[in-house]
Amino acid sequence: MKNKEEILKKISPIFIKVFKNKKLRIKFNSSAKNIKNWDSLAHINIILNIERMFKIKFKVSEIAELKNVGEMVDLILKKKK
Secondary structure: OHHHHHHHHHHHHHHHHHHOOOOOOOOOOOOOOOOOOOHHHHHHHHHHHHHHHHHOOOOOOHHOOOHHHHHHHHHHHHHHO
């Protein structure tokens, strides 16, 4: 499976679309704390787009535990195994 950097690159357009910000650069430590307008609705949109892109499903408990983009990437890797 792809490495973390590749996944980060692949999911970046999702964040750009959800936040309507072409200049947005996400990193592993990006989170609702440091990205403007990252609320619960944006979070759901990000999750749904990632699920669609990678053809995976997250459990509600997994989504609730995510603290930043790095944890999202780790979860994607886990699900794709």
